[in-house]
Amino acid sequence: MSAAEVKKVTTNTLQIMKAAGQKISMLTAYDFSFARLFDTAGIDVLLVGDSASNVMAGHETTVPITLEQMIYHAQCVVRGIDRCLVVVDLPFGTYQSNPDVALASAIRVMKETGGHSIKLEGGEEVVDSIRRIVKAGIPVMGHLGLTPQSIYKFGTYAVRAKEEDEAEKLKKDALLLQQAGCFAIVLEKIPAALAKAVSESLEIPTIGIGAGKYCDGQVLVMHDMLGINNDFNPRFLRKYANLHDQITGAVQQYVKDVQSNDFPNEQEQY
Incomplete structure (x- = not known):
């Protein structure tokens, strides 16, 4: 099948999939070769994750990676795909200060990579930035629950929103992100029952990682699910190979x- 014959996955496709009860598959990718493999294999969404800071650059957290480095990885991934939707993480420090900075970062990603959308972490505190980016015509995926860019604030990678107060805030934040114009939300490492409640309350899709089976889709880091990284073995990870x-x-x-x-x-x- 030629590239011209491939039906591309769009943000609207994900909305249709949620409405039809069809689960969404998402993986991270950071280079041309793996992006081409995953796209050919039928993945719906590729996330150029700031997890590149860990698995590609060897940093302890996602905090050090720069916007320029994210743009480079996204450029490589976009060259490898014909069908899937490409989402690019805005790294730490490129959107938290104010909506103007956030919009400038998102514009750079879209213009310089050819990616289709951006993702950023947080709830109420980043809603103004999301509105600004969406108003400019750039699709935004949200991210709630465990937000790795805030690891020094949390001090742990433990499950989030187990307590009622944090769970209620997450529910509220999810609705705020939807109202602000997000086309989907990643829910990371939260109780399955909470993820189910949030997914059912939203019109937009949820993508889970360590959030149970009731989300509208799932995402894993490629190095984890392919068994390249032997040192990371959380409960939510299923290894599909032992590379x-x-x-x-x-x-x-x-x-x-x-x-x-x-x-x-x-x-x-x-």
Whole structure:
């Protein structure tokens, strides 16, 4: 099938999927090659996540990654896709100060990457920025629950909104994000019953990560679900491959073959 024949996933597609009860699949991606693989495999949404700070750059948190680095990763991903919707995280420090800064950051992402939308973390405190970005014609995905950019505020990656006060605030924030114009909301690491209640209260889709099966879709970090990262094993993660061991084994065999002069053989030379 040619690129011209591929039916592209849009923000409207996700709305239709929610209305039809069809679950939305979402994965992170940070480069051309994996983006092309995931797009061909039929993923609905690719998130160019600020998790690149962890899995690509080796930082302890998502805080250090810059807007320029996010733009670079998004450019790579967009070149690899024909069908899926691409969402790009605004990194820490590029939207929290005021709506003008937030809009300028979002405009840079859209103009310089070819991505289709942006994502930012927070509830009531970022609503004005969301309204400003949406008014400019840029689709926004929200993010509530565990918000990794605020890890130093939380001090822990534990489940959020287990207490009634925080749960009620999350419900209120979800409605505020919808009213502000978000086309979808990521719910991260909150009780499944709360995620169910929030999902049922909204007209827009919810995408869960560690938020149970009642969300309208699910997202995982590619390095986690492919088993590349062996050190991260939360309850919500299902590993669909064990690339850590497969890649390690392949490289060890390559080293052995080079050292024994088995590679290249007669058929592998000119």
